[in-house]
Amino acid sequence: MSNRLFDASVAPASVPEAEASGPWAYLWWLARIRPRPLLLAALLGVLWMVPLALIPLVLGRAIDEAGAATGQAGLYLWSLAALGLGLLQAVAGAGLIQAAVGAEAHALSVTHRVLVRQVVRLGATLRGKARSGDVAASASADVDSIGNAFEVVGRTIGAVVAAVLVAVALTLTSPVLGLAVLIGVPAAVLGIGPLLRPLQERDEAQREQMGIATSQAGDIVAGLRILRGIGGEARFAERFRRTSQQVRRAGESAGRMEAWLQAAGVFLPGLVTVGIVWLGARLALNGTITAGELVAFYGASAFLTLPVSTATEAAETLSLAKVAAGRVCTLLRLTPETVRPEDPAPLPAGALALADADTGVQAAAGRLTVITAPADRVGDLADRLSRPGAHPGPCAVRIGGVPLDRADPDELSARLLRSGPADILFSGTVREELTGASARPPGALDRALSAADATDVVEALPGGLDAWLDEGGRALSGGQRQRLVLARALLAAPDLLILEDPTASVDAHTEARIVERVAALRAGRTTVVLTDSPLWRAAADHVVRLDAEPAPGATDRSAGVPS
Missing domain, CATH: 1.20.1560.10 (ABC transporter type 1, transmembrane domain)
Known part of the structure; x- marks a missing residue:
């Protein structure tokens, strides 16, 4: 019935x-x-x-x-x-x-x-x-x-x-x-x-x-x-x-x-x-x-x-x-902040460069860029770099040379991924949670799990990739959840990946392995990591340090100090 x-x-x-x-x-x-x-x-x-x-x-x-x-x-x-x-x-x-x-x-x-x-x-x-x-x-x-x-x-x-x-x-x-x-x-x-x-x-x-x-x-x-x-x-x-x-x-x-x-x-x-x-x-x-x-x-x-x-x-x-x-x-009746532009501009093929004229953030295409910012600014900065609706005035962020608010939302969501502490695990098997409904190349899942140092997390679960996860991954520790969330983001393989403190809940030895493996896996793709971890800074192709001021939207460019 x-x-x-x-x-x-x-x-x-x-x-x-x-x-x-x-x-x-x-x-x-x-x-x-x-x-x-x-x-x-x-x-x-x-x-x-x-x-x-x-x-x-x-x-x-x-x-x-x-x-x-x-x-x-x-x-x-x-x-x-x-x-x-x-x-x-x-x-x-x-x-x-x-x-x-x-x-x-x-x-x-x-x-x-x-x-x-x-x-x-x-x-x-x-x-x-x-x-x-x-x-x-x-x-x-x-x-x-x-x-x-x-x-x-x-x-x-x-x-x-x-x-x-x-x-x-x-x-x-x-x-x-x-x-x-x-x-x-x-x-x-x-x-x-x-x-x-x-x-x-x-x-x-x-x-x-x-x-x-x-x-x-x-x-x-x-x-x-x-x-x-x-x-x-x-x-x-x-x-x-x-x-x-x-x-x-x-x-x-x-x-x-x-x-x-x-x-x-x-x-x-x-x-x-x-x-x-x-x-x-x-x-x-x-x-x-x-x-x-x-x-x-x-x-x-x-x-x-x-x-x-x-x-x-x-x-x-x-x-x-x-x-x-x-x-x-x-x-x-609620409306999303992102509105489809009347004449959307296509993004260039391949790795995408990221640039913010207001904060001075520059991330070269195909490179690993680490941004160090005050803790209270990390979330707002990630919003600013990934969401057109986060800009109260004219959008100063460009993706692949295209203003963020001029890009087609569908193409943007397919090629830019932001992953942070607010991300959760849904109920379902581990395999479904990581891969979703999309077909993945052979071995891609294993490589993503290895880069996130999450292979042991999956192996410890009864049933491995077919193990059932409760909503939010309640049965996992904070570090295990963070590694699975990172593996999911890496498996998506976006042309531009923005990570917020991706190793905040793991120990130093695990973090060192993750940094090395993520840098190798993401070679040729643009990766931006917002963190104050010295391990990430050491592995970065480019480091940007932001002071507490100015607030997002200001025009003072002295806040961004590349090194």
Whole structure:
């Protein structure tokens, strides 16, 4: 079943661009691109709910036939009709589950894919535009909320159709009771409305607190070793406890409002049922309706609590889905800093030279250049040399003689690679993590592992290259992770490779081997290493020392001192 559910969406590339102008527009876009599961769920919801509505009316008619002097034929006929309705409801219910799950799976799958596509588009830009906790919450809680909304659509449409059918049938039997149903049921549904806005506001507040807590948790886990080393673990744990309590209080506030909503969904239709039964009993005593009709009215009024409770569930689910879709749209509306130039300039073939007129950095094509800079400038400098969007003014960085912001982004991403401490290992086998989906020349993987001194890391894992890595490589030490990340960068073999402190987490002997082997492997390709390691400086073809000033973007060129 799962293959059929997901086949219609196929691959991420086949998913059209999402409508992100607003939450309702996004939900309507999801329904529009694949309407079949929703339409099937709606049809089956009607076939499932209508028999429930008709059974009390059929049973009431059977009771009247049993009390009539015309024999038992009518009783048997209406009893068989009730049996047929029960069988129809059972079959439709089984199909409704399948269709509802299909609609939910469609919403989950497509939303996941558009989020992943957007994250890939934003790349490094995402870090400065959204909290990691917001992205994680959208990929989990928000996606689930949207899927739940699609799951409830079929039952809701069936409930509405069944409620209208019952109201019409009761009106034809007794206009007074029919009018009571037509007034009472919509009034019960509308009575729930004032609770939806406060629930939505409290859900939004809880969702905001969850994003903050998730971001803090990720930061603490990522820096746990450092926190322990400086004695800050307890302080940050206390900070996270305070944040988690804020999440709890926001959840309790939303839960109280949800409880009121659920209570109203039981109390208001219950009042309608009591009123209809009381009025029906009065009419039965007056002889206006028969005993069977009274039973039918009671059963129908009791049934009407189901459409009202379903409408309550749908209102609550759609309220949560609106909040979730709004968060998803916020992420989808983010724009990457790198914008494709109108007339992109091609990069020259072969190794690429790098030059920054503002900082004085010069890296000759096909050579190993080491840049020594203050620690607080390394990240910004790497951004400046590799990202067109990192330049607030005119771009002074040239790659192969082409201004960085004039190069085609696709060609730039294929030929320039920046690797640093922010790089992570994803879950999967070691082979998949290092090679990705690209074919590599024979022996290239072994050479990259050897240059990064990571061969022993792979050999120590059960299964070697086929060993499974958890997300982030949590089972590895910091040095092992850094060496695998370096091997991945070397295996990509870009024409210009920018490395940030690639050996910061290894010992001196390991670093010496890595420096020697990387220099040999990258011979003929441009490599820029930002580090203050004397081993790298000793192996470099060219060394650039940058002082603390000027800041990136300044025009004072005395900061770059080649040696």
